[in-house]
Amino acid sequence: MQENLRDKRLPWPILAICLLVSSISGLSGVQNAHGEDPQALVEQRTPHREEIQRDLQDQFAALFAGMSPAAKSGYRNLTQNVYLPADFDETVFRKLDTLEFSWPFLDEKLPKANRKGTWLAHGLASRPDDASLPLQYVQSKGQYVMNCFACHGGTLYGTTYPGSPNTTYALESFTEVVRKTKLQLGKPLTHMDMGLLVMPLGTTNGTSNAVMFGVALMNFRDADLNFLADKLPAAMTHHDMDAPPWWNFHRKSHLYIDGFAEKGHKGLMQFMLVRQNGPEKFRAWESEFRDVYQFLEELRPPKYPLAIDKPKAKRGQEVFEHHCAECHGTYGDNQAEYPERMIPIDEINTDRVRFDALTPEHRQAYGDSWFADYGKQDTIAHATGYVAPPLDGIWASAPYLHNGSVPTLWHLLHPDKRPAVWRRIAMACDEEQVGLVVEALDQVPKKLSKGEKRWYFDTQDTGKSAAGHDYPNALTESQKDDLLEYLKSL
Ligand code: HEC
Numbered sequence: 001m002q003e004n005l006r007d008k009r010l011p012w013p014i015l016a017i018c019l020l021v022s023s024i025s026g027l028s029g030v031q032n033a034h035g036e037d038p039q040a041l042v043e044q045r046t047p048h049r050e051e052i053q054r055d056l057q058d059q060f061a062a063l064f065a066g067m068s069p070a071a072k073s074g075y076r077n078l079t080q081n082v083y084l085p086a087d088f089d090e091t092v093f094r095k096l097d098t099l100e101f102s103w104p105f106l107d108e109k110l111p112k113a114n115r116k117g118t119w120l121a122h123g124l125a126s127r128p129d130d131a132s133l134p135l136q137y138v139q140s141k142g143q144y145v146m147n148c149f150a151c152h153g154g155t156l157y158g159t160t161y162p163g164s165p166n167t168t169y170a171l172e173s174f175t176e177v178v179r180k181t182k183l184q185l186g187k188p189l190t191h192m193d194m195g196l197l198v199m200p201l202g203t204t205n206g207t208s209n210a211v212m213f214g215v216a217l218m219n220f221r222d223a224d225l226n227f228l229a230d231k232l233p234a235a236m237t238h239h240d241m242d243a244p245p246w247w248n249f250h251r252k253s254h255l256y257i258d259g260f261a262e263k264g265h266k267g268l269m270q271f272m273l274v275r276q277n278g279p280e281k282f283r284a285w286e287s288e289f290r291d292v293y294q295f296l297e298e299l300r301p302p303k304y305p306l307a308i309d310k311p312k313a314k315r316g317q318e319v320f321e322h323h324c325a326e327c328h329g330t331y332g333d334n335q336a337e338y339p340e341r342m343i344p345i346d347e348i349n350t351d352r353v354r355f356d357a358l359t360p361e362h363r364q365a366y367g368d369s370w371f372a373d374y375g376k377q378d379t380i381a382h383a384t385g386y387v388a389p390p391l392d393g394i395w396a397s398a399p400y401l402h403n404g405s406v407p408t409l410w411h412l413l414h415p416d417k418r419p420a421v422w423r424r425i426a427m428a429c430d431e432e433q434v435g436l437v438v439e440a441l442d443q444v445p446k447k448l449s450k451g452e453k454r455w456y457f458d459t460q461d462t463g464k465s466a467a468g469h470d471y472p473n474a475l476t477e478s479q480k481d482d483l484l485e486y487l488k489s490l
């Protein structure tokens with residue numbers, strides 16, 4: 001593994017000065033509506049930032065080194081093979097590199113008008129095996145082609161960790177600026193550019209309308225995946241989701257928040273249903289996706305890099321076993337057990353837009369198709385709610401809930417204190433509340449550009465509610481405190 005971004009960072013004192021005078025200093029040293037000074041908050045919450053980054057880098061390198069040849073080949077397929085039409089070329093990238101972008105993070109200065117700045121501002125991160133290339137796009141013959149890591153591999157608190165949800169991916173903002181640049185350069189538009197014209201891609205950075213992309217694409221296919229030109233566009237309820245971490249793949253028999261689809265290598269190929277890919281291509285790619293499946297299967301979450309208070313975590317484990325394990329299972333080398341329980345939607349009571357948007361007909365069409373071996377694989381067309389996910393590495397997969405509406409584990413454990421609107425303000429991990437360092441607001445500020453608006457998560461928007469999952473209300477404050485310590489150890 002080669003060195004990545006972390007080695008190019010500025011030393012702390014210089015960084016602090018840069019931050020104070022940075023162009024986003026509308027925030028620095030100034031109190032916000034909740035009486036907080038965001039800059040001070042970031043410094044107070046992220047004291048071990050560099051230690052965490054180094055540790056994560058070592059953990060991924062060790063994990064990858066121990067993988068089977070098939071899993072390693074799966075990783076190579078995802079990072080080097082072209083399965084979709086190109087999104088843009090090197091000329092477009094060079095033009096982007098002359099532009100100045102901004103971002104909301106106060107702990108890392110965004111390089112102006114160069115490649116690193118273009119990457120960071122849009123949620124691209126260097127590949128662990130080749131820092132000169134972005135993990136999220138395959139580079140081939142001067143062209144850049146989006147891959148699964150666009151949503152499923154980003155920088156985890158500043159270090160690239162393939163398989164961790166890409167919490168900074170700015171899909172819609174990136175597509176907008178790429179499209180504008182192509183028009184200026186007289187280049188043709190491609191499938192993503194056109195997609196943006198017919199549907200929203202993602203209203204908050206780090207989340208995307210991916211499930212509805214799937215519905216839109218599947219609508220034009222028969223069970224054999226032949227393209228049906230004369231179909232009308234599907235009715236859709238657009239909404240954004242937070243991609244789940246891939247390191248829980250090995251724990252599951254069925255995938256997605258409603259657990260409707262038995263896992264298999266064919267199902268992993270849904271994302272490639274663009275018009276250019278006919279049924280024969282999916283069949284030709286099968287063996288490559290067997291290896292991709294193996295890569296997902298062998299991924300594991302990173303361990304929490306900082307010290308854990310053992311007696312406190314032990315008390316937290318007891319709380320967990322009484323109040324959480326019936327749904328989320330048990331953890332530890334000898335006793336790990338995951339019940340994969342589906343909880344009725346009215347009981348879990350988290351945002352139900354995703355539940356209603358994917359209808360029994362959609363699920364059935366998937367189940368009858370090549371993706372599910374024409375019904376040989378188990379498909380639950382009539383899902384009743386959401387499946388409680390495994391919590392391995394939960395410290396590393398903020399924000400929480402399927403729509404990414406809850407910024408930290410502390411907020412998950414305090415349902416009444418979840419912010420109505422929040423904006424992430426640091427790349428680093430919040431070591432106190434465990435998750436994203438955020439600024440809490442009552443509403444999204446007025447007069448923002450479209451790109452800046454996507455820095456905010458507004459729980460009042462469709463599909464974005466942070467309500468529900470009220471189980472922690474049965475606990476005392478000190479039980480919650482112990483439980484938080486235990487959750488770090490999973
Ligand atoms: C545009 C963003 C995006 C891209 C690109 C993407 N995914 Fe996903 N993926 C998601 C989202 C969002 C979900 C959650 C969907 C749900 O639960 O309904 C998801 C869910 C999954 C899951 C289920 C995980 C679980 O634990 O239930 C797997 C596996 C997966 N994706 C694999 C892939 C593969 C393989 C690719 C590339 C071929 C890919 N994804 C490309 C956004 C994306």
Ligand code: HEC
Pocket residue numbers: 257320323324325326327328343348350351386387388389391394397399400401402403412469471472483
């Ligand atoms: C009755 C079943 C049930 C119980 C009890 C329960 N949970 Fe959950 N939990 C769920 C379900 C279902 C979800 C998924 C909800 C969603 O994403 O909308 C979830 C989601 C979560 C998440 C977010 C996971 C992620 O990847 O975003 C965390 C963290 C969590 N639960 C922790 C706990 C803790 C801690 C307790 C005990 C205090 C607990 N849960 C009790 C069913 C349960």
